Amino acid sequence: MSERTYLALKALILVGLAIFLADKLFNGTLYYYIAPRFAWLSLVAVALLIALAQSYGLFDRSASDDAQTEGLSPPHVASGSHDHDDHAHHHHHHGLARRSLWPLLIVAMPVILGVVVPARPLGTSAIANRGVSTDIALAADAAGSTLTVIPAERNVLDWVRAMNENPAPNALNGAQADVVGFVYRDPRLADDQFMVARFVLVCCVADATPVGLVVQTPDAAAFQADTWVRVRGVFAQGRGRRRADAGPGRRVGGGGRAAPAALPLPMSATLVRRVTSAGRQVSGGVARHWGDSMRKYYLTPKSPLHSWRGDLRYSYSPPLHFMERGADRRSVGVR
Amino acid sequence: MDLGAQLATFTTIFLGIFIEAAPFLLLGTVASGLVEVFVRREDLIRLMPRRALPATLLGAAFGFAFPVCECGVVPLTRRLFSKGLPISAGIAFLLAAPIINPIVIASTAAAYGWGPMLFARVGIGLIVAVTVGVIFSFNRSPASIMLPRTAGPMPIMGGSGEALAQPGAEPLRVRVQRALRVAADEFFEMGRYLVIGSALAALMQTLVPQSVLTSLGAGPLVSVLVLSALAFVLSVCSTVDAFISLSFVNTFSAGSILAFLVFGPMVDIKSTMMFLGVFRRKIVAYLILLPLLLTTLIAVFINLNVPL
Structure with missing residues (x-):
């Protein structure tokens, strides 16, 4: 040459x-x-x-x-x-x-x-290595940031934050949600459940952290993993999935409370907020948020490290506007 | 796990790291090209103190002047060596610049505020960089730590400054063009190490679950090593790693996070690959182990003694 x-x-x-x-x-x-x-x-x-x-x-x-x-x-x-x-x-x-x-x-x-290789956002296969989380540290301490977002416009991360800010198990009962994400099937979920998940990232996908909400719907099985969906629904308390009896993939019925499906729903899908003690049960088991065990050793909740402000630094991958365009959209239970 | 999904994940992470790092590598090579064309060897040598410690301190302080992070600093350091920068100063610059450059300070301040974390990060970064620089001052010439191959096209001793014997002899446009040309060649030279490093980091992230790392254990020492290893594997740019470390503040102690913030910018998978393209293997080992040892010592001390 x-x-x-x-x-x-x-x-x-x-x-x-x-x-x-x-x-x-x-x-x-x-x-x-x-x-x-x-x-x-x-x-x-x-x-x-x-x-x-x-x-x-x-x-x-x-x-x-x-x-x-x-x-x-x-x-x-x-x-x-x-x-x-x-x-x-x-x-x-x-x-x-x-x-x-x-x-x-x-x-x-x-x-x-x-x-x-066709361009694809991160999906289910990346979660396997990271573990989906409902109590990511970045969700904590977002002082009041979620509350400034009106519920109808909250995305998955906003809801996860809202859960962390309202640790009482039924604080969000009845709240209406309208979120977009991809379908993630966690082995610990019941047959009529899946997670609508997104990745939160700071810089690039190398630091992406998955977050998700549990969706409960009779036709959960119809949604394939990695399909992008828009879920509209109402939060209801999980059916007896208390920390004590939340075995992997185990579904506990009853529990003394009315089943959420009986609620008069404007839409047929139900976002189930599972009962948690500190907002982190969903991340228990295999997909536990890593580092959890160190918490007891090095928890420094009121240290100067917490001077983090606002949520501008966290972005979704991919951002909403693009996903609506390019993703394989299906709506849950929208007639 | 099916292979197609794994490949897609690998590709996405690989491109993510590369696309994030490429602008910084480009800026670094352009800075290097400008140094090649506009900085005169004699001036640099005149500027540098003779004795090791002052030279090292000045080298580390160069980090403030050049806003480059770990991708751009490697070609720039090599260029400065070719312009006669003493070894100790160059090594201190190599390790300090990714931490104390203005962009990184700004992003750390944005993440943690003007507080102890920022000062600790800069302070520890300087201490480690200067210490390693002084250790390296026992080598005589840059040629002794660099690969002969890289010393070839860009003469270490003499030569490269000659075109500048009469400054102003050629129009600015020509000189800038020449700087860009140097930068372009250097982009190919360093770019391949960035690509290989990004691919390795993406491969690790695709195949090795993070829980493997973090399940290794807690404790003042192990947590430091865990976060250092994570910083190495993640290979994120030092301009943004402060934001990433925010997600550890609830789970890790301040000392461990400082290790992440100090060791990570100095050494990670992609910068290791770039080191390997410039320095001899033994030197690369020192460049990884000495900062690791020093940051670990300091971080463990903080874990045990300072309630930050």
Whole structure:
């Protein structure tokens, strides 16, 4: 491969990366990967990639001869008119020793993988490694933030926060919810239940934490895992799923309370808030929020660490507006 | 677990880490290109103190001047070495810059407020970086710790500054163009390590449940090691890790979180890959173990003695 072809290939890969990022930025799939509030960084990256690509001097046809010369010489002596020995020396290193293809292929990997593997947000398979949570620490201490969101507009995270802020088991009974998420089937749930789950992320999907609400509906089995659904319903107290008898996958009926299904529901789906002692029962067992056991050792509830304010730093992946467009939508019980 | 879903998860996490890190690597390589073209070797050598400790302190303080995090700092450090920066100063810069740069300070302040966590993070970061830098000052020349391959195209001793013998001899546009060209070559050189590092981190996250790490145990020492290991595996950018660490405040002690905030930016999977592309293997081992040892010591001390 000639030096010029090699440089053209480098420029092509840089442009390819720029197009890849710009495409994701403009069609919204960028938010499958990073939090929306860092999107501007990708825009910076696109600009820089193009600036770097044009530095190979291959786009400028009128300066083609120039580019040829420049291409043959390393950057730091390219325009130096002196020192021919130095020039030759560098040429040796640049031109021959480093003109292998595999480093370029590796840098092109994100584009290749992004084209070959269809873009998908994180789903059920990622939960297996993380454990769905209803008491994530970021849900705690969001001083009053949830209460400023009116119930009809609360998303999954808002509801999880609301539960953490209202530890009484029946505090949310009767509250109406309208949330969007993907179907997650936890082995501990009963046959007529599934979870509507979302990932909460701070920066990129590397730090994504799943959160979820239990949905109870007779046709729960009809919804496949990873399907995106919009769930409208009313919170009701879970059927006797107290901490003491909440075995894996075990369903305890009765419990002395009226079954929530008997409530006069405007919609047929019911979001079941399970009875918890400290709002964390759903995350018990296999999917327990990790680090729970350390709590007793290092719980520092009133330390300066808690000066965290607001909820602006947490975003959903993918954000609502995109999900409505691209996801496989089905509504639970909406006629 | 079916393979297709695993591949999709891997791809998403891999692209997530890469897309988040790529802008910072690009900024780092551009900074490196600008240093190559606009910083004169003689000036840098004149600026640096002769003795090890002051040089190291100054190197660490460079972190304030260059807003680069752990992806961008590797190419920039290598470039500064080629401009005659002493080893100890370069190593201190390499380790301190991801923690004490203005962006990271701002994000840490946003997460924890102007309080003890921020000061502790910066303070411990500086202590560790300077200590490791001083330890490295026993090496004589940068060439002795760097791979000969990387020393090749960018001469460590002499050469690279010669085009600048007459500053102002060439128009600014040409010099900027040259800086961009250097940056582009460097992006390919360092970018592959970022890609491999992101892929490894994504693979770990896809295959190894986090509970494996956290079930290892509690206690003043183990919790520190657990969070250090988590920081290594997560490989998130140091500009945002303060926000991520917020989710640990209820479960982990302040010392352990500080270990996450200090060790994580210095060393993680992707920066290790980039180290391996620049430094000799033995040196990379030191660059991982010395910060780990120091941060662990300090973090355990805090766990035991300071009710932060």
